[in-house]
Amino acid sequence: MAFVTKTFYSQDDLQSHLKAHHPSFYFSSKTSTVIPYDKIESLLSWERSEDFYLCDLSKLPPHLELKANGNLVLSGAVSWEEAKVFLRAKGRTLKTSPTEQLALITAGIATSCTGERCFAFGNLRSQVVRLRYLDHQGEERELRREDAFESSSPALKAYQEDFKFYEKFKNAPYPRFDRAIDLMIGTEGQLGLVTEVEIETALHEAVTYVFLLLPQWEDEITPHLEIFNAVQAHRSSIISCELLDSNCMGYLKPDERLGSGQDVIFLEILSADFEMIYGDVLGHLKTVSPENVFEIAESKFHRIRAGVPRAIFEENSKMGVVKIGTDVQVSGDRFPELMKFYREASKIGVRYCLFGHFGDAHLHYNYMPKKEESARCLEELQRLYDEVLGWRGSPFAEHGIGLLKQKYIKKFHGPHQRALFQDLKQEHDPLNQFFPQGFMSTKP
Ligand SMILES: Cc1cc2nc3c(=O)[nH]c(=O)nc-3n(C[C@H](O)[C@H](O)[C@H](O)COP(=O)(O)OP(=O)(O)OC[C@H]3O[C@@H](n4cnc5c(N)ncnc54)[C@H](O)[C@@H]3O)c2cc1C
Known part of the structure; x- marks a missing residue:
């Protein structure tokens, strides 16, 4: 087994890679503080004989568009900084402002990124109107905020009940799974890859x-x-x-x-x-x-x-x-x-x-x-x-679990959480090709 690094320059290439079902870890700007990129190979333990892919999404062609209703539609490798500059020129501003502005917005969906402006505007989760993602067959699918989260898992209802306590937190000890879009929010690339996002923006007003x-x-x-x-x-x-x-x-x-x-x-x-x-x-x-x-x-x-x-x-x-x-x-x-x-x-x-x-x-x-x-x-x-x-606080309200926090998060996940994670992995990643070492796959 070897680690193979692959950079994607087009969505078609990415789709072909997904269709081959290679076990992979996908990354964007590599600013996550819970994935130690300088020693990632030693931490992504992989015992199977096939190669494991480290997939760079930061070169996917970027696209930005402002809709008449003020929503921003973006796809590919767009950073928070680039979106901010784009919006400023049009009199709009982002409602989420993570301290690390070089991170990509698609990755921010995956980590359920928050930031300074969360104080006034709430979390990114509440600002996502619609998103598109690539599933384990390499097919692009769309999820909308107005649709409820769907899963055949018997654990879903109890999980959602448990989550209610944490509704006001920026991020709970586990993802929300209430609206359809939640499948990709905070699941850290374990169920699919975010390709396009539509988020709300605000009018740009002078600030002091x-x-x-x-x-x-x-x-x-x-x-x-x-x-x-x-x-x-x-x-x-x-x-x-x-x-x-x-x-x-x-x-x-x-x-x-x-x-x-x-x-x-x-x-x-x-x-x-x-x-x-x-x-x-x-x-x-x-x-x-x-x-x-x-x-x-x-x-x-x-x-x-x-x-x-x-x-x-x-x-x-x-x-x-x-x-x-x-x-x-x-x-x-x-x-x-x-x-x-x-x-x-x-x-x-x-x-x-x-x-x-x-x-x-x-x-x-x-x-x-x-x-x-x-x-x-x-x-x-x-x-x-x-x-x-x-x-009953939230141990990792912003930076996610990644590889470094898995040891600590386990106590925060009970039988409802573990059962739903297992069922969602089975439903959306049956061949375990998306970040198989992530928190949704770890044992208690
Ligand atoms: C100085 C500093 C300040 C920071 N401040 C904040 C802050 O204020 N708020 C905050 O939330 N975070 C903050 N972070 C953490 C980090 O910037 C965020 O977690 C950010 O969302 C990571 O984006 P990235 O492009 O670097 O993703 P990466 O590090 O490349 O990837 C992070 C995770 O997302 C997954 N992923 C990446 N792209 C995709 C995709 N397209 N689809 C599905 N999964 C994907 C990866 O598999 C990985 O699990 C900070 C980090 C630093 C170093």
């Missing part, structure tokens, strides 16, 4: 970015929680609410750093509503003085916000350690407990930083260990996931 300087969360969490509570009722005016803690600043060039040893919360606010937000929210904070509120240019915000996770990613690669970071979202009432957990976790003597989608109670806590410290950090992660299970 501000940041607030706060004490370090490890010492004093009251101001952070005051802001968290204050922004919740303003999700139509505040588009995003992000945090970079003081430890993150060290990953930025000196002239990009904000504050001095302080945490930073960013707000993206509709300019038309800025006065109202300033008057009703920012001007009324008891624990943050208006002197600690500053405006920042949009381009600088994006550079800083994306610069931190990218730098962490690079540092981990250099150190030869797999990223040890969290992707936990909890309900608002559990947020103080989550922060308390992170505070305890910060005391084990390993370098760390905290950043992410603060307004959604969804943060990425990252250890930056030396090789010999990794095992201790992994123990802390396991402790966290046990807590999240008890809190």
Whole structure:
């Protein structure tokens, strides 16, 4: 058996490959943090004698089209960045804005990608109107949001009942499977390949970015929680609410750093509503003085916000350690407990930083260990996931399961989830040709 890498330049080639039923892993921009691409061959264990294919979809011809109703139709290799530029020229904007803008939108469907603008616009799942995908026979099929999810699996009803608890989370511990489109959303390329997507967009309106300087969360969490509570009722005016803690600043060039040893919360606010937000929210904070509120240019915000996770990613690669970071979202009432957990976790003597989608109670806590410290950090992660299970939070609300999180997700999947995964794999991937090592195929 050998690993064979294949790049696809046309949909016809891809369809021919699918018709041959080769076991394969398909990838797009390779920005997933749960698939370690630099050592993927050692992790994609494959015991059968036939070759295993690593299939590059990032060269499929891109196509973008704006419909009269404002929906964006795209196919092939289109990144979030390209779609944003395309829409801006037409007075529209994306409702989803993942921090890594070089990722492809078709892959974002597969990972049920979310991002900063989720705060105002909800998750990508709710914005997908229609999509097309290639099935295990290489046939292109269409799924529409208005149609209900269909499966002959006896486990479907119980699965859907279980999911109801997680409806408000960005992503639950398992995919939704309620609307027809859900077959391709968050299933990480295990049931077919997304080729075309129609998503809602929003009118492009002027926005103002501000940041607030706060004490370090490890010492004093009251101001952070005051802001968290204050922004919740303003999700139509505040588009995003992000945090970079003081430890993150060290990953930025000196002239990009904000504050001095302080945490930073960013707000993206509709300019038309800025006065109202300033008057009703920012001007009324008891624990943050208006002197600690500053405006920042949009381009600088994006550079800083994306610069931190990218730098962490690079540092981990250099150190030869797999990223040890969290992707936990909890309900608002559990947020103080989550922060308390992170505070305890910060005391084990390993370098760390905290950043992410603060307004959604969804943060990425990252250890930056030396090789010999990794095992201790992994123990802390396991402790966290046990807590999240008890809190009924979502352990991986954004970056998916991939290969790296399978060990941890197992406890979150009960008999209904495992039975439906098995039945869907049988229905849609009978020859196990789509990412056979994915979470839908793993044993308890
Ligand atoms: C710095 C940084 C910031 C990030 N910020 C965010 C964020 O804010 N929000 C967020 O959601 N994620 C974020 N991510 C994670 C990542 O960008 C997303 O998971 C993204 O959707 C992956 O897109 P990609 O094109 O790189 O996919 P890949 O890494 O190439 O693939 C990811 C998965 O999708 C499957 N797949 C790819 N293409 C298709 C297809 N056409 N059909 C079916 N399956 C397919 C693959 O098999 C794989 O399982 C971030 C990553 C980094 C490095």
